[in-house]
Each structure stands twice: as structure tokens, then as C-alpha cells.
Amino acid sequence: MICEDRVVIVTGGARGLGRAHAWEFARQGAAVVVNDIGVQLDGSGGDGSAAAEVAAEIRELGGQAEVHGADVADWEQAQELVQFAVQRFGRLDVLVNNAGFVRDRMFVNLAEEEWDQVIRVHLKGHAATMRHAAQHWRDRSKAGEPVQARIINTTSGAGLLGSVGQSNYAAAKAGIIALTLNTAAELARYGVTVNAIAPSARTRMTETVFADMMAQPEQGFDEMAPENVSPLVAWLGSVESGEVTGRVFEVAGGDITLATGWTRGPSRDAGRRWEAGELGPVVSELLAKAPVPDPVHGT
Incomplete structure (x- = not known):
């Protein structure tokens, strides 16, 4: 019960990872707002019944859960989502940004609409909810209230390394x-x-992009089960994680990897402006001293 009495919003909480996160937070004692507008994989349509089902299942097992159907990439609706959690449960402690969909296409075939829609739901959909949650916590902090708030965002290997056919998503x-x-x-x-x-x-x-990897095993440990990811998310949402911030964790099955990100590598300083013609050997030297980057997914 490491999240007992915590109030949590999980966006995209009706299916997959979001559903697993909502269940894990409820299991750890949190009150959960399940946010989902129920769109299809490509962002079309809209049906809130799956989110309502998740919340009902949590309540049936003695937990606290409510549903809110905000479009998280709409600035005002994101604000309404945060306000709903505060009005229903008295405050907000944790925001888990998980909502998203894909419009995969090789870059040379990518349409403007496919770029805009994916950037909107993933990047703006994170920023909008974060902005209004941050204001809630800033107001509480300035009022003298101790705040132990958490935001857990969802990136991917595509964001870390790139992914062929997913330039907009990456x-x-x-x-x-x-x-x-x-x-x-x-x-x-x-x-x-x-x-x-x-x-x-x-x-x-x-499951459609990496079908071979995502097949469910007939028996034994299912390394690709969404539920494998949720314990770390719940821990990051707990009071216990207060010393951890600005970090990115890769999670796969039972493996947790801390992604170290960009760091400054080898350098050469001429103490003057370089001449373009002399830079070939300099760049070769820097590349030779630097670690070889991991390849883009799909190459």
C-alpha cells in the first residue's frame, strides 16, 4: 500500500498500460481518476465505456475510482480534468501521462495531418495536463502546504533512439x-x-508494429505483459520516490534500465575560429573517442 490515500490521474487509463497503471495504483491504496476518450488506435472515434468499466471494476473490489473523459491535448479540458480530481478527492498527488495513439508512416509519405495529430496527442497531451497540475501544486505550496507530488510521463525507445516508420511518434x-x-x-x-x-x-x-516480439507465451513469465511496467510507475508515484527526479527509466519484463541520455563527449578547442578545410581530421578524432551510439529501432 505504498500509495495509500494518494490521488492519481491516469490518462489513457482504459486499456493496455494505462489500465494496468490504474489497477496497480488502486491496489496500492490510491484513489484513481481514469481518463480516456476511447479512441481507436489511429485516434478516430470515441467511446468512454472501457474507462467506465475499469473504474467500476476497481470500485467493486473496494477501491476508489472515477472517470473523466477529457481530451488531454485540449488546454481547457486538461484543466477540467485536474479540477475534477481535486473536487472529487480533495487534491491531486500524482499525474500519470499515458494517453496516445499512432499514425505510422515512412517519413517521405507522412502527411501534415498525421504529423500534427501525433505531436498533439503525445506532446501537447503531456504538456497540457502537466501545466494545470503544476499550477495546483504551486498554489498549495505557496499557501504553506507540504507538497509531495509526482508526474510520471511516458516516452519510448523511439524517443530515445528513433524508430523507422515512426518519425512523428519518435x-x-x-x-x-x-x-x-x-x-x-x-x-x-x-x-x-x-x-x-x-x-x-x-x-x-x-502488437501490430512488433507482432513477433509481442506474442503472448503459452506458459511461463509473460515479459510483454503491461502489468510488468506498473509497479515502477506506482513507486515513482509514491512518497518514497521523493529523491528521484528528471530521470528516464526503460522497463521491459523484469528488467529496469536507467537511460542516461545526452552527455557532453570528447571535444577539441582551437582557441580560434576553425577553418572549414581543417575540420575533417578533427571530427574524425572526436568520433573515434566517442562511444558508438545505439542504432535506430528498425535498422
């Missing part, structure tokens, strides 16, 4: 990493930590 997920790092620095003064996970799990978004 760019959005890389942006989420930068957003995580920046807000972790800005919000620490208010008692807020901000971290991100890059999960590998069987969901609607992954």
Missing part, C-alpha cells in the same frame, strides 16, 4: 523527454518530481 516522444527534464528542474521548488518511463509491453500500439 519526435513527440523525444520532446516528452526534454519536457520531463525541464519541468523536473522548474517544479522541484514546489515539491514536485517529474520522471519518465520508456516501456516495452504488449499494447494496441505495439
Whole structure:
């Protein structure tokens, strides 16, 4: 019960990873707001019945859960989502940003609409909820109330390394990493930590792209089960994780990896302006001293 009496919003909480997160937080004693507008994998349609089902199941087992159907990438609706949690449960402690969909396409065939929609739901959908949750926590902090708030964002291996056929998705997920790092620095003064996970799990978004990897085993440990990711998310949402912020964790099965991100590598300083013609050997020297980057997914 490491999240007992905590109030949590889980976006995209009706299926896959979001559903697993909602269940784990409820199991750990939290009150959960299940947010989902019920769109299809490509973002079309809308049906809130799956989110209502998750909340009803949690309540049937003695937990606390409510449903809110905000479009998280709409600034005002994101604000209404945060206000709903505060009005229903008295405050907000944890925001788990998980909502998203894909419009996969090789970059040379990518339409403007496919770029805009994926950037909107993933990157703006994180920023909008974070902005209004941050204001709630800042107001509480300035009023003298101790705040132990947590944001857990969802990036991916595509955001860390890139992924062939997913330039829009990879760019959005890389942006989420930068957003995580920046807000972790800005919000620490208010008692807020901000971290991100890059999960590998069987969901609607992954089972069609990585079908062979995502097949469910007939027996034994299911390494791709979404439920494998949720314990770390719940821990990051707990009071216990207060010293951890601005970090990205890859989670796959029983493996947790801390992603170290960009760091400054080897350098050469001429003490003057370089001449373009002399830079070939300099760049070769820097590349030889630097570690070889991991390849883009799909190459």
C-alpha cells in the first residue's frame, strides 16, 4: 500500500498500460481518476465505456475510482480534468501521462495531418495536463502546504533512439523527454518530481508494429505483459520516490534500465575560429573517442 490515500490521474487509463497503471495504483491504496476518450488506435472515434468499466471494476473490489473523459491535448479540458480530481478527492498527488495513439508512416509519405495529430496527442497531451497540475501544486505550496507530488510521463525507445516508420511518434516522444527534464528542474521548488518511463509491453500500439516480439507465451513469465511496467510507475508515484527526479527509466519484463541520455563527449578547442578545410581530421578524432551510439529501432 505504498500509495495509500494518494490521488492519481491516469490518462489513457482504459486499456493496455494505462489500465494496468490504474489497477496497480488502486491496489496500492490510491484513489484513481481514469481518463480516456476511447479512441481507436489511429485516434478516430470515441467511446468512454472501457474507462467506465475499469473504474467500476476497481470500485467493486473496494477501491476508489472515477472517470473523466477529457481530451488531454485540449488546454481547457486538461484543466477540467485536474479540477475534477481535486473536487472529487480533495487534491491531486500524482499525474500519470499515458494517453496516445499512432499514425505510422515512412517519413517521405507522412502527411501534415498525421504529423500534427501525433505531436498533439503525445506532446501537447503531456504538456497540457502537466501545466494545470503544476499550477495546483504551486498554489498549495505557496499557501504553506507540504507538497509531495509526482508526474510520471511516458516516452519510448523511439524517443530515445528513433524508430523507422515512426518519425512523428519518435519526435513527440523525444520532446516528452526534454519536457520531463525541464519541468523536473522548474517544479522541484514546489515539491514536485517529474520522471519518465520508456516501456516495452504488449499494447494496441505495439502488437501490430512488433507482432513477433509481442506474442503472448503459452506458459511461463509473460515479459510483454503491461502489468510488468506498473509497479515502477506506482513507486515513482509514491512518497518514497521523493529523491528521484528528471530521470528516464526503460522497463521491459523484469528488467529496469536507467537511460542516461545526452552527455557532453570528447571535444577539441582551437582557441580560434576553425577553418572549414581543417575540420575533417578533427571530427574524425572526436568520433573515434566517442562511444558508438545505439542504432535506430528498425535498422
